Amino acid sequence: MTEIFGVPVVVILGQLMLGLVNGAFYAMLSLGLAVIFGLMGVVNFAHGAFYALGSFAALLGLQLLGINYWAGLVLAPLIVALLGMAIERLLLRHLYRVDPLYGLLLTFGVALIIEGTLQQLFGSSGQSYPVPAALAGAVNLGFMILPKYRAWVIAASITVCFSTWFLIERTRLGATLRAARENGPLLQAFGVNVPVLLTLTYGGGVALAALAGVLAAPVILVTPQMGSSLVTVVFAVVVIGGMGSILGAIVSGLGLGIIEGFTKVIYPEASNIVVYVIMALVLILRPAGLFGRE
Amino acid sequence: MQPRKVLYTIAVACAICIPLTGLYPVFVMKLMCLAIFACSYNLLLGFCGMLSFGHAAFFGTAAYATGWLMTARHCGVGVSILGGILAAALLGLVIGLLAIRRHGIYFAMVTLALAQLVYFVCLEAPFTGGENGLQGVGRGALFGIISLKSDVTLYYLVFAAFVAVFAFIERVVHSPFGQVLKAIRENEQRAVSLGYEINRYKLAAFVLSASLAGLGGSLKTLVLGFVTLSDVSQGASGEVILMTLLGGIGTFFGPVLGAAIVVTLQEYLSDLVGGWVTVIIGAIFVACVLTFRRGIVGALAAVVKRR
Numbered sequence: 171m172t173e174i175f176g177v178p179v180v181v182i183l184g185q186l187m188l189g190l191v192n193g194a195f196y197a198m199l200s201l202g203l204a205v206i207f208g209l210m211g212v213v214n215f216a217h218g219a220f221y222a223l224g225s226f227a228a229l230l231g232l233q234l235l236g237i238n239y240w241a242g243l244v245l246a247p248l249i250v251a252l253l254g255m256a257i258e259r260l261l262l263r264h265l266y267r268v269d270p271l272y273g274l275l276l277t278f279g280v281a282l283i284i285e286g287t288l289q290q291l292f293g294s295s296g297q298s299y300p301v302p303a304a305l306a307g308a309v310n311l312g313f314m315i316l317p318k319y320r321a322w323v324i325a326a327s328i329t330v331c332f333s334t335w336f337l338i339e340r341t342r343l344g345a346t347l348r349a350a351r352e353n354g355p356l357l358q359a360f361g362v363n364v365p366v367l368l369t370l371t372y373g374g375g376v377a378l379a380a381l382a383g384v385l386a387a388p389v390i391l392v393t394p395q396m397g398s399s400l401v402t403v404v405f406a407v408v409v410i411g412g413m414g415s416i417l418g419a420i421v422s423g424l425g426l427g428i429i430e431g432f433t434k435v436i437y438p439e440a441s442n443i444v445v446y447v448i449m450a451l452v453l454i455l456r457p458a459g460l461f462g463r464e
Numbered sequence: 465m466q467p468r469k470v471l472y473t474i475a476v477a478c479a480i481c482i483p484l485t486g487l488y489p490v491f492v493m494k495l496m497c498l499a500i501f502a503c504s505y506n507l508l509l510g511f512c513g514m515l516s517f518g519h520a521a522f523f524g525t526a527a528y529a530t531g532w533l534m535t536a537r538h539c540g541v542g543v544s545i546l547g548g549i550l551a552a553a554l555l556g557l558v559i560g561l562l563a564i565r566r567h568g569i570y571f572a573m574v575t576l577a578l579a580q581l582v583y584f585v586c587l588e589a590p591f592t593g594g595e596n597g598l599q600g601v602g603r604g605a606l607f608g609i610i611s612l613k614s615d616v617t618l619y620y621l622v623f624a625a626f627v628a629v630f631a632f633i634e635r636v637v638h639s640p641f642g643q644v645l646k647a648i649r650e651n652e653q654r655a656v657s658l659g660y661e662i663n664r665y666k667l668a669a670f671v672l673s674a675s676l677a678g679l680g681g682s683l684k685t686l687v688l689g690f691v692t693l694s695d696v697s698q699g700a701s702g703e704v705i706l707m708t709l710l711g712g713i714g715t716f717f718g719p720v721l722g723a724a725i726v727v728t729l730q731e732y733l734s735d736l737v738g739g740w741v742t743v744i745i746g747a748i749f750v751a752c753v754l755t756f757r758r759g760i761v762g763a764l765a766a767v768v769k770r771r
Contacts, residue, residue: 265753265754271572276753276754279747282702283743285742286739402576409570439588442584442587446578447581453574
């Protein structure tokens, strides 16, 4: 059997695969953060909480109403996005004119409320979501075993990420959204309903987080804390990619997932911190982030 | 006498009498440690306008350093506390150097991420006891003479430290250095154009704030006799923000009041509502940000001024 640094190649490939799956989640979450920040100027601390809500919505849908995975993939993000839009309408809206730091603090409070409520309702022990039948099992590629569900997660996430990038950077709707950020009052004077646009943007970003939550449900343990432990990593990913850069969020999310997976092979103790160390290096060498413009 | 001085005199007199009233001294001491933490945080947020989302890293690191020095190295109380402050200051220097390269929300996110790095180091390092933390840290004797076993003696030590920190911060803010910090908070570009090396000032403020937060953490180890991972966690960083915000950002007494309210809530509310405390804390956060951005002391000061 071939080995690199004394580690069998199969193990390395397996870890890289896991890393890529994690990277897919990082990419989707940091993309949602980048969309919300880039188009609204809000740092959404509640992003991890919405991710957890997405998982719980899918899980409850399955347990209580028998809604299957594929329907859950559509319905759960929709429901969570509605909640997100309600929060934007009722709370976040009042803070657009003050320092953006207050938006960060408000969403931090929202995250505590959501996670605390989930904790009280479902306890902190995790629940698992069954892998849908169509994606169960694995394919033997000859050089490694590829579980079908993980391949699906990676493919789905990359598709979603690049469609979002296309929507915002290459379509008329995206241009309008960017114009709203550039000069809201002027766009409003042209007859565009800017407040509704902002609500929809927030809903869209939140839906991305919830979708990541549903995708993650079958491969992780669904717990109330699943988001809060992820959100700081995602923040670091966003700093590395360059805040507000959509392509930066996608590329650095996937890349850092792979690097993390690789670190698990060569030096497992550092796998939790490697993302933060890279962030520190990026701050020293390129403070605006890899894809950011100052 | 100014009304402010009258108020301070009354507050100090009350605090001196607390051990005589039978109010549980450990609770009051814990409160004072967190008040020191909140005041140090306010020095950074309130007077320099820098929102750090990772201040628990300094509080917790100093707490661990003090605990480690006392248990593993059998150092004296004074040395252990100084060691804790030094550890926090060094960490503050490193994190500060990285974080002040960015402003505003970026600064907040960078401090958050670096604090998470510190958290993972504390989780895995051999000298922190991992998930268990450091247990059974004794109190020892100050300078090897004054035994701190009695709650009352320790109370006066913690109280003295608290008064010293409070007075020190007031002194710093009113010094020329503090005025420059305020100028940077108000208008960074203008401060640059006036010829100030703003990054040096910001770094100095950051290290100062980290060291004082460290003092709070070291004292807390001494008071409670243990250090746990929650002292370096993101939750603790959030709490200190809440204390400052609730009491009044940029006021002198606000963080103290905020710390008192938050610690009391956690202590007594958790008996009443159990795990819902997190939800209530979150709701207070939301309510504060939406309706009460000046905080309690800030709002009171505004009322007094209007009269």
